[in-house]
Amino acid sequence: MNTRERTLLTSNHWGTYRVEVTGGRVTNLHDFEEDPDPSPIGPGIVDILDGPTRIKSPMIRKSWLEGGPGTAGNKRGLDEFVEVSWEKANKLVADELNRVRHDFSNKAIYAGSYGWASAGRFHHAQSQLKRFLNCIGGYTSSKNTYSFAAAEVVVPHVLGAFREHLDRSTSWESIATDCELFVAFGGVPIKNGQISQGGTGAHVQKAGLIAAHQAGVKFVNISPLRSDLLDGPGTEWLAPRPSTDTALMLGLAHTLLTENLHDCEFLDRYTVGFDRFAEYLNGGVDGTAKTAEWAAEICELPSDTIRDLARRMATSHTMISTAWALTRQDHGEQPFWAAIALASMLGQIGLPGTGIGFGYSAMNNVGLNRRQINYASFPQGRNSVDHFIPVARVTDMLETPGGRFDYNGKSYEYPDIKLVWWAGGNPFHHHQDLNRMRRAWAIPETIIANEWCWNALAKHADIVLPCTTTLERSDIAMSPKDPYLVSMDQAIQPVGNAKDDHDIFRGIATEMDVEMAFTEGRTSEDWQRWIWNISRQQSAKEGVELPNWEEFQDKGWEKIPAPDNPTIMMEAFRKDPLSNPLATPSGKIEIFSQTIADFSYEDCPGYPAWMEPLEWLGKAKPCELHMISNQPRNKLHSQLDHGLVSRADRPKGVEPVMMNSIDVAARKLKEGQIVKLHNARGACLAQLHMSDKIRPGVIQIATGAWWDPHKDTCRHGNPNVLTLDKGTSSLAQGPIAHSCLVEVSAA
Numbered sequence: 181m182n183t184r185e186r187t188l189l190t191s192n193h194w195g196t197y198r199v200e201v202t203g204g205r206v207t208n209l210h211d212f213e214e215d216p217d218p219s220p221i222g223p224g225i226v227d228i229l230d231g232p233t234r235i236k237s238p239m240i241r242k243s244w245l246e247g248g249p250g251t252a253g254n255k256r257g258l259d260e261f262v263e264v265s266w267e268k269a270n271k272l273v274a275d276e277l278n279r280v281r282h283d284f285s286n287k288a289i290y291a292g293s294y295g296w297a298s299a300g301r302f303h304h305a306q307s308q309l310k311r312f313l314n315c316i317g318g319y320t321s322s323k324n325t326y327s328f329a330a331a332e333v334v335v336p337h338v339l340g341a342f343r344e345h346l347d348r349s350t351s352w353e354s355i356a357t358d359c360e361l362f363v364a365f366g367g368v369p370i371k372n373g374q375i376s377q378g379g380t381g382a383h384v385q386k387a388g389l390i391a392a393h394q395a396g397v398k399f400v401n402i403s404p405l406r407s408d409l410l411d412g413p414g415t416e417w418l419a420p421r422p423s424t425d426t427a428l429m430l431g432l433a434h435t436l437l438t439e440n441l442h443d444c445e446f447l448d449r450y451t452v453g454f455d456r457f458a459e460y461l462n463g464g465v466d467g468t469a470k471t472a473e474w475a476a477e478i479c480e481l482p483s484d485t486i487r488d489l490a491r492r493m494a495t496s497h498t499m500i501s502t503a504w505a506l507t508r509q510d511h512g513e514q515p516f517w518a519a520i521a522l523a524s525m526l527g528q529i530g531l532p533g534t535g536i537g538f539g540y541s542a543m544n545n546v547g548l549n550r551r552q553i554n555y556a557s558f559p560q561g562r563n564s565v566d567h568f569i570p571v572a573r574v575t576d577m578l579e580t581p582g583g584r585f586d587y588n589g590k591s592y593e594y595p596d597i598k599l600v601w602w603a604g605g606n607p608f609h610h611h612q613d614l615n616r617m618r619r620a621w622a623i624p625e626t627i628i629a630n631e632w633c634w635n636a637l638a639k640h641a642d643i644v645l646p647c648t649t650t651l652e653r654s655d656i657a658m659s660p661k662d663p664y665l666v667s668m669d670q671a672i673q674p675v676g677n678a679k680d681d682h683d684i685f686r687g688i689a690t691e692m693d694v695e696m697a698f699t700e701g702r703t704s705e706d707w708q709r710w711i712w713n714i715s716r717q718q719s720a721k722e723g724v725e726l727p728n729w730e731e732f733q734d735k736g737w738e739k740i741p742a743p744d745n746p747t748i749m750m751e752a753f754r755k756d757p758l759s760n761p762l763a764t765p766s767g768k769i770e771i772f773s774q775t776i777a778d779f780s781y782e783d784c785p786g787y788p789a790w791m792e793p794l795e796w797l798g799k800a801k802p803c804e805l806h807m808i809s810n811q812p813r814n815k816l817h818s819q820l821d822h823g824l825v826s827r828a829d830r831p832k833g834v835e836p837v838m839m840n841s842i843d844v845a846a847r848k849l850k851e852g853q854i855v856k857l858h859n860a861r862g863a864c865l866a867q868l869h870m871s872d873k874i875r876p877g878v879i880q881i882a883t884g885a886w887w888d889p890h891k892d893t894c895r896h897g898n899p900n901v902l903t904l905d906k907g908t909s910s911l912a913q914g915p916i917a918h919s920c921l922v923e924v925s926a927a
């Protein structure tokens with residue numbers, strides 16, 4: 181396949197690699213010479229590209245093929261599959277889409293299709309699916325993410341926007357020179373910095389952290405896990421009970437207030453509603469002052485530690501950093517809002533190296549100093565269906581057609597879904613309470629999945645359309661979140677009869693007479709040139725000259741130069757709040773939001789508040805533990821879980837679970853044994869790993885193990901059989917995977 185004079189390149193969310201191809205097969209992925217800290221995740225794809233887990237032809241579930249749509253939905257995941265030709269698959273899909281459109285209208289098609297798929301500006305599976313469906317009348321969609329849905333809804337009320345601020349996070353360079361104290365709620369785990377959506381050329385998170393350490397920045401890791409921050413001189417570990425960060429922040433805020441350590445000038449000039457928040461802190465709302473002692477009871481940190489931290493924060497140049505994980509818990513809106521209120525009291529927002537940062541814990545691109553270029557993407561077209569759900573309400577929607585839900589100040593109706601289509605996401609990875617989801621999954625008449633491997637999503641579909649991986653097609657890695665633009669070369673021919681998502685939809689579009697609308701007469705390569713050429717114009721507007729398409733292909737990659745100065749979040753607002761107001765009703769930071777208060781939600785008042793989560797250690801029985809199911813270090817979500825890198829960390833075939841030695845002894849368990857994690861929702865197996873680097877009362881198991889159900893137990897260690905499927909609040913309705921109590925016993 182290599183028609184180029186240079187070594188082939190590939191890119192994915194975890195990094196860029198040089199591809200070694202021998203005899204028409206990919207034999208290895210090598211580190212990209214520009215990357216100082218390459219991720220080991222990449223080569224995990226090599227042994228599974230064409231192995232037994234690969235889907236090589238269109239497959240139809242037997243009962244569905246024989247009985248038609250709606251037949252034996254409860255046999256999804258159990259039935260055999262029958263191989264069919266692409267012609268037959270295209271016809272079946274087109275007929276089924278026409279039936280559903282005709283009998284129930286397009287809103288009966290759910291294609292929220294949440295998920296990360298693969299990097300690549302053109303072969304973005306979700307965009308391909310949505311563009312195709314928009315050519316035939318649209319679909320019920322989803323809003324927001326599993327990553328930080330609560331923040332996506334609450335922060336715009338408070339700061340006028342969320343993602344725009346995220347994209348302008350204060351860079352590591354500025355932290356190294358201007359920060360003294362970095363207070364990290366949820367830490368900054370370097371396992372997560374391997375990832376950047378859309379691809380990354382050079383990993384900088386670890387170097388950023390080390391440089392800050394070396395420059396003398398003191399770090400406070402506030403997390404149930406010690407490993408959430410690099411151990412270094414001056415790093416302190418505070419391990420509160422999970423899901424109690426809001427109480428801790430309120431205790432810190434109360435200390436600042438009562439000791440007169442808050443910055444009144446900043447609060448007057450840049451914020452509104454501090455008086456209402458202060459009233460709540462002082463007990464004026466509910467009769468309870470949010471003192472350090474009050475917070476200490478809830479989060480189980482000593483009150484002196486809380487007071488001392490508040491004083492240090494007030495007398496240092498302080499950055500408050502919040503992990504996105506804090507949003508993925510019951511009332512996940514509150515920790516971000518409380519952190520903004522706390523940072524406002526310190527009065528350092530918009531100054532170099534200090535203030536607030538969202539997600540230094542999460543991705544390589546947070547803190548990476550880069551230009552903001554508005555690259556072109558593959559256009560999705562316009563959706564004529566208005567119906568949507570907050571993304572994590574999928575099971576509720578399938579269970580209760582016609583039911584109602586609250587979201588961001590309005591009430592909406594769940595549509596009656598007949599057909600579900602997923603391309604580029606894995607709901608059996610990302611959703612909570614999987615046993616409940618599986619029951620709801622039996623309800624729709626047809627489920628279609630574009631996948632390349634036989635994971636639980638493919639196994640639980642009726643029509644499986646086999647797609648290629650990035651190594652079997654060409655594309656461009658071009659993310660506004662990363663300075664590297666990389667030619668993603670086609671390294672090998674598609675495996676079996678797999679097609680890329682674009683060709684899959686083109687085939688169905690032809691069958692439905694909308695091919696021209698879908699392709700606009702362009703081939704895949706034409707589209708990639710089109711994306712490149714428009715992006716080139718966009719870059720020129722930012723003063724960056726990109727080479728032409730051929731030159732780019734010849735060289736293979738391009739690096740956009742960094743801006744001259746480090747990025748400082750909200751710098752312009754700080755310098756001149758009247759000329760650069762925030763997009764809030766007041767133009768200022770809304771510590772109290774009248775808009776949210778007017779929604780009259782019991783579970784989300786107009787200021788940041790502590791509300792007990794549905795499940796947390798404060799309500800646990802003695803036998804229960806709080807389960808943290810965080811991001812895996814050896815893969816991205818469920819991707820490449822079946823590959824050699826992930827498998828190497830799972831010698832007994834089940835996911836490791838970390839437990840404190842006190843809890844291990846209390847249960848008379850032993851290091852290395854297989855245990856069962858269980859609660860009323862289900863169970864999963866895991867291999868016990870004893871450690872004192874985790875808070876007693878808490879266990880940690882990474883997400884990502886492929887769901888392998890036997891009755892209600894996952895034999896592989898997928899924690900989402902245990903997690904709670906409920907919205908963060910009526911405001912955002914985000915997922916709450918991290919609020920979860922379980923028991924652990926010998927398997």
Ligand SMILES: Nc1nc2c(c(=O)[nH]1)N[C@H]1C(S)=C(S)[C@@H](COP(=O)(O)OP(=O)(O)OC[C@H]3O[C@@H](n4cnc5c(=O)[nH]c(N)nc54)[C@H](O)[C@@H]3O)O[C@H]1N2
Pocket residue numbers: 294295296297298303305326327328508602603604605606607609610611630631632633635637647648649650681809810811816817818819883899900903917918
């Ligand atoms: N318990 C718990 N659950 C969680 C979380 C947690 O912290 N705890 N975190 C949540 C978060 S933050 C997220 S973002 C979600 C992630 O959830 P997902 O994004 O759904 O997870 P992935 O495993 O990345 O799913 C991507 C799927 O796309 C497929 N794919 C890859 N390339 C292609 C392609 O080119 N075409 C097509 N058609 N398919 C492709 C992969 O095989 C894979 O099945 O999980 C959430 N779930």
Ligand SMILES: Nc1nc2c(c(=O)[nH]1)N[C@H]1C(S)=C(S)[C@@H](COP(=O)(O)OP(=O)(O)OC[C@H]3O[C@@H](n4cnc5c(=O)[nH]c(N)nc54)[C@H](O)[C@@H]3O)O[C@H]1N2
Pocket residue numbers: 326327328365366367369371372373374375402403404405408421422423424425503504505506509539541542543808809810811812813814815816817918
């Ligand atoms: N290697 C790898 N990296 C990834 C991903 C991956 O799958 N693999 N996924 C990417 C995606 S999609 C996302 S959204 C980001 C997510 O980024 P984050 O949400 O920051 O990542 P997590 O690892 O889930 O959580 C970070 C840490 O928060 C801590 N934590 C959990 N609950 C609490 C709590 O209540 N209080 C406090 N103080 N700490 C708590 C946990 O110990 C956890 O290790 O990661 C990205 N990075």
Ligand SMILES: [Mo]
Pocket residue numbers: 326327328
């Ligand atoms: Mo995420």
